[in-house]
Amino acid sequence: MNQRGLINLLISFFILASSLQSSGIVTANQQVIPDEAIRLRILANSNSNEDQTVKRSIRDEVNESINEWVADLTSIEESRHVIKSRLAEIEAIVSKQLEMIGSRESFSVTFGEVAFPTKLYGDFVYPAGDYEAVLITIGEGLGDNWWCVLFPPLCFLDFSNGDAVQAESDVVEEPSEEVEVEFFLVKIIDAIVEWIKEIFS
Structure with missing residues (x-):
């Protein structure tokens, strides 16, 4: 040629x-998170294996419940009302999970504007700023955090590292x-x- x-x-x-x-x-x-969204951020007590395991355990239980609450909702106003009205239930879930795994860590659950660092998901950069979110702080809250988007329901995506989080641990994503x-x-x-x-x- x-x-x-x-x-x-x-x-x-x-x-x-x-x-x-x-x-x-x-x-x-491609931007994954819409402009109007409610996030969930969980701060571990520390980066020890034990504290990170506690964080993941609480994550799984809280996600399961909140996803059920907002699954059929179509507006951020409805979702905001439902989540705010059930903060006590979220506290009960966290308390029960800590008790089940034998942890005596203190914790707090708040809802409002939460500071997020800059995050990268795929090729899209989400700038640092204050975003509406449920914040769960375990102990000192000095460990690596995990976060996702509660509304619209995007908690099958782990935005803290950009990996997809399977509902079942033995499911392999194609x-x-x-x-x-x-x-x-x-x-x-x-x-x-x-x-x-x-x-x-």
Whole structure:
């Protein structure tokens, strides 16, 4: 293939890649959290294995209950009212869970504007700021935190590290079509680069 034909091939490939991107098959920089949302943030007492286990245990129990409360709600006003009216129930859940695992840590449950550091989810950066949230602080609250979005219900996503959190621990998430397409495009690009190197070497 002459140089002109090679250039035409490369142009055609990049047109195809751009078409896939714009059609939504490849989704980068997509904002996951809507502007109107209620978050949940849980602060562990410390970063010890024991304290992080306590945090995760409380996370699972609180998520299960709150997700049921807001599952059928369609507005942030309704969700705000339901969550605020059930703060005592959230406290009871945390207290019961601490008792079950034999922890004597103190805790607090509040609802309001909560400070969040800058977070990265996929290719989208969520800036630091004060966001409406339920804040559960365990003990000193000096350990790594976990957070998600209660409304709209997005607590199957772990925004603290960008990983999907399965409802069942033995469920393996299949790679999405977007990931497969992106991987396919990367392989094509790598192959073309190697091919060009061979031609001009």
